[in-house]
Amino acid sequence: MAGDSTYRAGCEHLVVQVDDDSAARRIVSDLLTDAGCSVRSFSSGKEVIEYLHGHGKADCILLDVRLPDVDGLSLFQLLRNDYPGIPVILMTGFGNVDQAVSAMTQGAYYYFTKPVDLLLLRRTVCELLEKIRLQRQIFEMTKARANFGLIGQSNAIRETIRRVKLVADLQTTVLITGETGTGKELVARAIHEGGRRCGQPFIAFNCAAIPDTLLESELFGYEKGAFTGAGHSKPGKFELADRGTLFLDEIGDLPSALQAKLLRVLEDREVERLGGVHMKKVDVRFLAATHHSPSDLLTGDRFRQDLYYRLASFEIRLPPLRERVDDLPLLVFHFLGELNRTCRRTVQVVNPAVMDFFTNYPWPGNIRELRNMLETAVICCPGREMQLEHLPGPARSAAVCNRADLPALSQLEREAVTRALEQAKGNRTVAARLLGISRNQVRYRIKKYGLAEDSEESGSGVHTS
Incomplete structure (x- = not known):
């Protein structure tokens, strides 16, 4: 060597x-x-x-x-x-x-x-x-900002982190509310990992992802022969979470019949498997989440009020991403670090136009949508700088529609040619290939926009950053 x-x-x-x-x-x-x-x-x-x-x-x-x-x-x-x-x-x-x-x-x-x-x-x-x-x-x-994995420095996320710290080491039941994609399960895990049960099971169960006919057997478990096809006994989520934490996501979609049984478990800390004859004590901390607002949840007969107040002993509201735009740079670079590793890319710079779009975009899918959009952009970005063209198609369209100061096409063309010439150090052949047009077309646009004298410049290097 x-x-x-x-x-x-x-x-x-x-x-x-x-x-x-x-x-x-x-x-x-x-x-x-x-x-x-x-x-x-x-x-x-x-x-x-x-x-x-x-x-x-x-x-x-x-x-x-x-x-x-x-x-x-x-x-x-x-x-x-x-x-x-x-x-x-x-x-x-x-x-x-x-x-x-x-x-x-x-x-x-x-x-x-x-x-x-x-x-x-x-x-x-x-x-x-x-x-x-x-x-x-x-x-x-x-x-430094990643308290319990919750990334951000806005007042909204700081308040969320403060409330997580307040309740993490207690046994209080917590209701986490927020729009889809705001990170409710992440907050539930933060509460679990920040408390005394951190070394015990964390069981996440999505009440909206299981057919109603299977919900009870999944939650309570069953004994062998309890129903057709029950060839063996199976513990339910309550038992699996014993001494740990059970996170019930989308609790607002739990059928009314099961709401009464859940309330009983919360009060007595006992469960009985389907087909069973004995009650089993469980030591479980309960966390629940819903994308419904409390007022919507309690409208009509959708959700039992007594169960709601039992679950909402302490409530944490997660702000939507549009209310914490100050956190976007931290979130973007956090996800870029992850995605560069998983997608084997080296994206290190986000073009200001992309960040402007992120700042003004309403983010209906919140952080989940941001991460998915960045994943597409990282995959489509062959170099080090993420541009608008690397975003998914719907996002690119939204970027154009949302720009109140949309420049004329000629201005965009002039900027593109100028940028290509700068990157090619004045070499028009390289600039043409960067732009995907012919060398004569580059020469025409140089003359059209008065960018440079029409001469053969080779440049001493080709910069691609």
């Missing part, structure tokens, strides 16, 4: 470089060490793979496309698959536009041709490491 490695005590960033040219390795190592980085250098693909498999540690990889033992682009693909969270900067002395475009579409952070502009290299690496540092700060901030 190449031994030209430089460490700096206390340095938080490690750059790994792979280049078979020892002189080039030394120059880059000195350059980045002077910039405050620790550097590990390798001369072959095999060496860096062995290092990463053994340590898996790097904040950035500088990779020469031409190596003695492996094609650099093939190695790049391997690194993307096995270490999707590590950004890669490609360098080569044999660069061409096709290779640059290929690298960009596959997720390279930057592409340099040799001889490398050392000042630009240093600036690019330092900017990248600064982004990583900020992302770590966001991650730490998210953890």
